[in-house]
Amino acid sequence: MKTIVAGNWKMNLDPAQSIDLVSSLKAGLVKFPNTECVIFPPYTSITLLSELLSGSIIKLGAQNIHPEESGAFTGEVSALMIKNYCSHVILGHSERRIIFGETDDFINRKVLTSLKSGITPILCVGETLKQREAGLALSVCLDQLIKGLAGIKPENLSQVVVAYEPVWAIGTGMSASPVIAQEIMGSLRNQFSEKISKEISEIPFLYGGSVNADNAIDFAKEKDINGALVGGASLDANAFIQIAKSMVDGK
Ligand code: PEP
Numbered sequence: 001m002k003t004i005v006a007g008n009w010k011m012n013l014d015p016a017q018s019i020d021l022v023s024s025l026k027a028g029l030v031k032f033p034n035t036e037c038v039i040f041p042p043y044t045s046i047t048l049l050s051e052l053l054s055g056s057i058i059k060l061g062a063q064n065i066h067p068e069e070s071g072a073f074t075g076e077v078s079a080l081m082i083k084n085y086c087s088h089v090i091l092g093h094s095e096r097r098i099i100f101g102e103t104d105d106f107i108n109r110k111v112l113t114s115l116k117s118g119i120t121p122i123l124c125v126g127e128t129l130k131q132r133e134a135g136l137a138l139s140v141c142l143d144q145l146i147k148g149l150a151g152i153k154p155e156n157l158s159q160v161v162v163a164y165e166p167v168w169a170i171g172t173g174m175s176a177s178p179v180i181a182q183e184i185m186g187s188l189r190n191q192f193s194e195k196i197s198k199e200i201s202e203i204p205f206l207y208g209g210s211v212n213a214d215n216a217i218d219f220a221k222e223k224d225i226n227g228a229l230v231g232g233a234s235l236d237a238n239a240f241i242q243i244a245k246s247m248v249d250g251k
Pocket residue numbers: 008165169170171172173208209210211229230231232233
């Protein structure tokens with residue numbers, strides 16, 4: 001199973017700042033075996049960084065796409081517009097679900113569009129604190145996973161990546177314990193495999209939620225954690241490089 005270390009920059013860094021960060025990443029990130037490092041800058045930096053990263057081991061991804069290929073969708077960006085620059089796209093992030101009201105059905109349409117365009121979707125699932133406290137963490141995540149991946153042929157499932165991101169751990173500095181993350185991620189894999197498709201066992205599952213340079217190694221040691229989706233710490237080159245190294249060392 002390959003390891004993926006993904007850096008979600010969110011709505012941060014203008015083009016000049018993006019170039020500075022990528023220059024530091026290029027200088028510090030070495031090629032780890034069987035590992036992909038992918039950064040997700042804002043759209044405004046994508047074409048610039050694509051030139052800067054030509055021939056580099058660092059891949060580029062987008063933070064979102066619209067399900068349609070083109071049309072009257074003011075402010076949106078389509079898979080066709082980014083497919084020559086981006087290998088991955090983050091879909092179903094809790095910020096998109098909660099702040100922008102994205103539904104499982106809408107997210108599923110984007111997942112299908114990204115696959116059709118040859119872009120690897122990283123489908124994010126995760127429960128809120130209220131749902132966890134009500135004992136619903138696994139059922140909420142499984143429901144998001146099943147709905148998000150609906151309509152994908154089993155032979156195409158290998159092109160998908162899943163990220164478990166408990167909402168209460170995102171940007172809060174309060175990461176889930178590696179044991180909690182492993183428990184959910186292992187169960188998600190097993191239950192999806194029993195109910196829907198065995199092919200899920202072959203795709204990477206990333207943990208996301210306050211991953212940093214100190215705690216990354218403990219997540220990497222868990223059996224069902226194949227990488228990390230990193231928000232805040234991905235804006236610091238040294239931290240992101242250390243997380244990538246820990247994700248490899250811990251395996
Ligand atoms: C994220 O936005 O996907 C994320 C995990 O953020 P953070 O690492 O800042 O919690």
